[in-house]
Amino acid sequence: MIKTLFTVAMAAGLGLSASAALAQTATSPTLDAIKAKGYVQCGVTGGVPGFSAPDENNVWAGLEVDYCRAVAAAIFNDAEAVRYTPLTAQERFTALSAGEIDILSRTTTWTMSRDTQLGIKVVGTMFYDGQGFLVRKEDGIASALDLSGAAICIESGTTTELNAADYFAANSLEFNTVVFVDQDEVVKAYEDGRCDVYTTDSSALAAERSKFADPSAHVILPDIISKEPLGPVVRQGDDGFFNVARWTYFALLEAEELGVSSANVDEMLASDNPAIKRLLGVEGDFGTPLGLTKDWAYQIIKLVGNYSESYEKHVGPSTAIGLARGLNALWRDGGIQYSPPIR
Ligand SMILES: N[C@@H](CCC(=O)N[C@@H](CS)C(=O)NCC(=O)O)C(=O)O
Structure with missing residues (x-):
């Protein structure tokens, strides 16, 4: 079902042209299936500390695991609604194509041939590596x-x-x-x-x-x-789920940029900053068009944190991995992590 969300009159206020006003809620078979089963199935490594590895309590943890948790938070208001499938490098794309997993979040480099020849789409770069x-x-x-x-x-x-x-x-x-x-x-x-x-x-x-x-x-x-831009991957052909996956990643960055963290997100609900109001769903609704609720990003930040929180917790200088932010700093801090505006 395709649902027209914006009237032409509303669109004027959003800075959209009349044709762009026919925005739609794309149907997403993947999102529907995830909602029906009640969890996100996430493909991870067999254990790379900081990225995806079982912690001391045998719970999967890491920067790439946090991304899966963020997607679950956005969909279910529950960051733990994730099941993990450890995969070797050779198995990973087949597992995704075969529908064994919904998202691959496994130290995977974005290359042209993978992006254009395997029936997959890379969501963005969670970690710029080499x-x-x-x-x-x-x-x-x-x-x-x-x-x-x-x-x-x-x-x-x-x-x-x-x-x-x-x-x-x-x-x-x-x-x-x-x-x-x-x-x-x-x-x-x-x-x-x-x-x-x-x-x-x-x-x-x-x-x-x-x-x-x-x-x-x-x-x-x-x-x-080499350049190894590592990022989450979804199946090609489900634009609705691709959007959920991509804007979950951007929400993590936008939250950091706006200074919204898991610690202060509740106070930030009262912020006067229009960008924070949009991010948290206090003003406007950017979630419903994704098939989510309007507080989708609030849930991500509350339950998982912003990009910096995940980075510092799992791979940053104070961890055993000890990686400086480098290219993974936000654009305004000398790195290249950058979210398009949420508006
Ligand atoms: N980024 C490279 C390498 C990915 C890769 O598989 N790296 C190894 C190096 S640690 C890994 O994650 N292994 C984990 C595993 O096999 O469980 C790629 O996408 O091909």
């Missing part, structure tokens, strides 16, 4: 250019494999890989000394290093050889 190299400190390696012929541990079905091949070829280095399907095998092979080098997204290197018996015995080389 590929790096982890080596043993005792080996005294200073640069990736010193890695010719070194045994390199890699997970298959990743951009990691392709970038490393490009880099070694471009620099005329001998490329010698040891490839595994499972991340645990990759890490174990590196720890056992079967490889000299472990390469993947540098955030994941920091995450894995934090789990080693002696993290200080390993160094991440300064070289970053």
